[in-house]
Amino acid sequence: DGGITQSPKYLFRKEGQNVTLSCEQNLNHDAMYWYRQDPGQGLRLIYYSQIVNDFQKGDIAEGYSVSREKKESFPLTVTSAQKNPTAFYLCASSINRAPYGYTFGSGTRLTVV
């Protein structure tokens, strides 16, 4: 059964620590994305990747890093430089041609204490 898996669902970290969120898809999608959701602010794009070994910054990339070494995987690292890391993080994937519908993972809730 094809889909996109984010793990873990809940994550707690101490302030100042880096943390990596996992995102894996078996849909054979070329493109993958990371979004952040905060109350009242909708979905904001952090990073996206259209092909393996290439990625671009989204609207709020500061304090985050990504890699795309495999088509199936697009991990997101929240670094200590991210000022407000507590949020709900969503990973998505899509084909690289219109119509550009996304398949989303179920999200990771990161809480930094």
Place this chain on the structure above:
Amino acid sequence: DQQVKQNSPSLSVQEGRISILNCDYTNSMFDYFLWYKKYPAEGPTFLISISSIKDKNEDGRFTVFLNKSAKHLSLHIVPSQPGDSAVYFCAASLTGTASKLTFGTGTRLQVTL
């Protein structure tokens, strides 16, 4: 610069009545629009889409209308059911650029008994 706007953060509708969710956009080059539905602590799921060459698309209880001259789209749900209670995001894409979607801030729909 918010290119896709959902000006109503919340909407309450009685079961059986029509729900109308609105979305405005500023970029006239957007050529594909989508609606996603999101439950708490889950990833958004695709609901319905429309190409800019159409002005209406219908799928069961869900209909999306597009008014290009007004840069406005709306989602109609008829009849509304309690299970429709969720946050609804509209999104827009631009063919020829990256496949990324631009999302609105979301409208929380509450369907009451």
